[in-house]
């Protein structure tokens with residue numbers, strides 16, 4: 577299993593405001609959809625509730641982390657820890673593929689940063705107001721391996737980072 581973050585962050589590491597995204601970048605949404613299609617997505621309860629209509633996206637297995645053991649939503653598997661999310665993921669990789677995506681939000685990104693093999697970071701070259709942040713990347717731990725620059729509707733890049741440590745799942 578390969579564990580990846582997929583995230584869009586501003587120059588000042590903002591990823592969200594009022595439980596929504598602070599920008600609308602159609603090509604980034606397409607990037608997210610294409611990458612995660614038919615894959616497992618792990619997310620915090622707040623990110624799950626921020627999905628359009630508060631409902632699961634089609635063609636993906638949703639694993640939702642919450643401290644509330646009674647939390648239950650149609651189309652989602654609920655777990656009560658990140659560890660449990662990883663254990664649950666392993667049961668489904670034969671159907672949904674070996675790459676498992678952690679899709680947010682801030683709390684879950686922070687808690688899993690040291691665990692991921694790979695990061696897909698859409699870096700938006702602007703300071704943006706927000707209330708939720710992506711953690712600062714330590715350049716000693718992560719190496720940038722890809723950079724694709726974009727300009728529409730504003731300047732941003734699709735960046736890929738690999739964790740220089742080895743994590744095997």
Ligand SMILES: NC(=O)c1ccc[n+]([C@@H]2O[C@H](COP(=O)([O-])OP(=O)(O)OC[C@H]3O[C@@H](n4cnc5c(N)ncnc54)[C@H](OP(=O)(O)O)[C@@H]3O)[C@@H](O)[C@H]2O)c1
Nearest residue numbers: 583584592595596620621622623642643680681682683684
């Ligand atoms: N730009 C991006 O790429 C991106 C991606 C995803 C999300 N976002 C944005 O990020 C924001 C949401 O992020 P967030 O940090 O507020 O929330 P979050 O990480 O999505 O979810 C937080 C919730 O996860 C549960 N949780 C966290 N740690 C846990 C643990 N160790 N064990 C069990 N449960 C745990 C708790 O749920 P309970 O309260 O139910 O216990 C907690 O309230 C929104 O604005 C969203 O739009 C942005």
